[in-house]
Amino acid sequence: MTRYIKKALIIGITGQDGSYLADFLIEKGYQVHGIIRRSSSFNTGRIEHIYQDPHEEDKKLVLHYGDLSDGSSLHNIIKNVSPDEVYNLGAQSHVRVSFDIPEYTVDVDALGTLRLLNAVKDSGLPIRFYQAGSSEMFGKVLETPQKETTPFNPQSPYACAKVFSHFICKNYRDSYKMFIANGILFNHESPRRGKTFVTKKVTEGLVNILLGKQEILYLGNLDSKRDWGYAKDYVEAMWFMLQQDMPDDYVIATGETHSVRELVEYTASLLGYEIEWKGNGLEEIGFDKKSGRELIAIDSKYYRPAEVDLLLGDATKAKEKLGWETKTKFKDLILLMVQEEFKEKGLDFNEYIK
Ligand SMILES: NC(=O)c1ccc[n+]([C@@H]2O[C@H](COP(=O)([O-])OP(=O)(O)OC[C@H]3O[C@@H](n4cnc5c(N)ncnc54)[C@H](OP(=O)(O)O)[C@@H]3O)[C@@H](O)[C@H]2O)c1
Known part of the structure; x- marks a missing residue:
């Protein structure tokens, strides 16, 4: 029987960041649970290399069917898994597409976060929660470079939904004393990035x-103009945020724009x-x-x-408090x-x- 140091649940495990985070956490000795959506075609390509036979016992990677639009599935999975850490990376993450499907985007990217928060809160477990916020929340920027105190000025249904998620996470953190960290991540890319980005x-x-x-x-x-970093570096910052004594919000960026x-x-x-x-x-x-x-x-x-013309992040707080700095x-x-x-x-x- 393998002894795992902790259990993490990743929503969005089949995406770019979810797949890198799963690699990173498994390497650290976690048992990783992931929520996948039912799809008529194969959607686990990015985690194929860590996928295990479902009949194997005590697996390092366990997948569960669920959806951010379905609160009951989230409640059941949280109850059955009892994770130590939950990473909410699930989203309709394409900004341009969010103009074509705005209601769906808001349902998943905003209300989906609320459903998940409620599932975590109702479990009564001391779960640490990471919320995947975005530099798109700064939108038509009101200050350059953008940092944690820069006001949001979102310019898309996607960014508006992420702003809601950011504030509902802060609200649950303050109201219910939950450990919730908001990442405000600038664009991060990799060979696993979706082909439409x-x-x-x-x-x-x-x-x-x-x-x-x-x-x-x-x-x-x-x-x-965007501040582009490497997804593999950025998932480490998510983990660091959940290892702190107190939950907080952090900008993660390279500090270069192109x-x-x-x-x-x-x-x-x-x-x-x-x-x-x-x-x-x-x-x-x-x-x-x-x-x-x-x-x-x-x-x-x-x-x-x-349009969002210019994004440039200042990750000084992450460097000082988390010891995180971009490597790439x-x-x-x-x-x-x-x-x-x-x-x-x-x-x-x-x-x-x-
Ligand atoms: N990459 C960036 O530059 C960046 C920057 C800032 C913030 N973010 C945010 O960080 C998170 C991860 O980004 P990413 O680049 O890895 O995105 P991604 O590659 O598009 O992955 C999104 C993930 O969310 C899942 N998902 C979509 N709708 C869902 C639903 N209704 N219920 C449950 N899961 C759902 C997707 O599942 P399928 O595989 O089935 O589609 C996929 O696993 C997202 O929340 C994104 O908005 C990304």
């Missing part, structure tokens, strides 16, 4: 173009292209200076109805994502790019 779209798209598998890459606003345009130019340079731009707005294109080949075009469907900066992150694109296709980046 811009870093993955750019790294995958440009590698595909180089390999002759794609003609052109369509993007939205090239001038949005535009989508820079992301394209740097990724392209790793692949031997030199991007030049011509035209404006929807007519703008990016082409390779050497060959003249058009690589990037704009599609208005990727624009958000309300923008260029290292993009390089590792490009290298992984090659690996996934059975190719070696260094060999190919020589």
